[in-house]
Amino acid sequence: MDPSALNNPQLQQLINQEKERAMANEMIAKLTSACWDKCITGTPGSKFSSSESSCLSNCAHRYMDMSMMIVKRFQSMQ
């Protein structure tokens, strides 16, 4: 491939789009792994119990709350 193609706006757009997708994927994968360990304590059943699914969703929301708190905490230290 011609190296000047790297300046192609279509390719640039794809790269930026993929960068964002990679970041989102990584975040989802990391949180799913952490919340799975916290919420799914027994052997996986054929259906999530309501407490398991609400634990998973709470887990993700609390992680977001926590990261905001951490940002604020660091900001107040400056």
Place this chain on the structure above:
Amino acid sequence: MDAFSSSSSSSSSSQMSTEDFMDQLKVQLAQAYAEEFMETVRGKCFDKCITKPGSSLSGGEGSCISRCVDRYVEATGIISKSLFSASMKN
């Protein structure tokens, strides 16, 4: 760019069009994502289902693995939905 040029389609020249390159990039990325996800699921389900490895995979272990894979995929959906709805609120 080796990984991308190897399977280029037909044409006699080794030059690849940007479109072909982008298509291959998408395929390779999708494969990489799938591979990484499978690796995570393998780890999680091995921990959950193969607690005492025997001389062969038992029926109980097999069905645990199927359920575990399904639940992990479902959990990924729940987490991404929660993240998405949380970021909408802010």
